[in-house]
Amino acid sequence: MSTTMSQSSAESTLAESTSALSIVLFAGGFDRVHYALVMASAAAATNRKVTLFFTGRALRALVHESEPGVLGWHDLDPADDGSSPVARDRYFATHGLATFEELLEACVAMGVTVMACEMGLRALGLPQGVQLRADVPVSTGGVVTFLNDAPKGGAMLFI
Incomplete structure (x- = not known):
């Protein structure tokens, strides 16, 4: 019986690692970051382990408000249009599509791991100890940390 249980546990671990999704967000265009949140929330909703690794201009999405009501994602690069x-x-909201905040909240609620690249923060010229969003549990780390977190058989996307 213990052999069956350990075999079942190993199969479960393999299934989790091969269905995991790791997304590297390095482009700072609004549509790209928004769609990465769409992918992450959909994957998490289907019980996949998901990690979002923000670097480059995409890190702006995680920066704390510069003034009340002005969230960091407002400083992302223009949308594709x-x-x-x-x-x-606002267009998404009026057309029944998930907004940036709705998607980010869904990712947080479903346990998506959110990482901010330490090198990316420095490359953007953000000051040491820049405040990241308090409502999003963000861990900081480098590429090695991200790669160690990514399950070996999982999918990795670059956006």
Whole structure:
């Protein structure tokens, strides 16, 4: 019986590692970061382990408000249609599509791991100890930390 249980446990671990999704967000375009949140929340909703690794200009999405009501993602690069992140998000809201905040909240609620690249924070010129969003549990680490977190058989996307 213990052989069956350990075999079942090994199969479960293998299934979890091969269904895991690790997403590297290095592009700072609003549509790209928004869609990464779509992918992450959908994967988490289907019981997959998900890690979002923010680096480059995408890190702006995790920066604490610069002033009340001005979230860091407002400073992402324009959407693919040239509109501002705020205008594009408003368009999504009025057309029944998930907004940036709704997707980010869903990711947090479903346990998606959110990582901020230490090197990326420095490369953006953000000051040491820059405040990241308090409502999103963000761990900081480097590429090695991210790769160690990514299950060996899981999928990895670069956005």
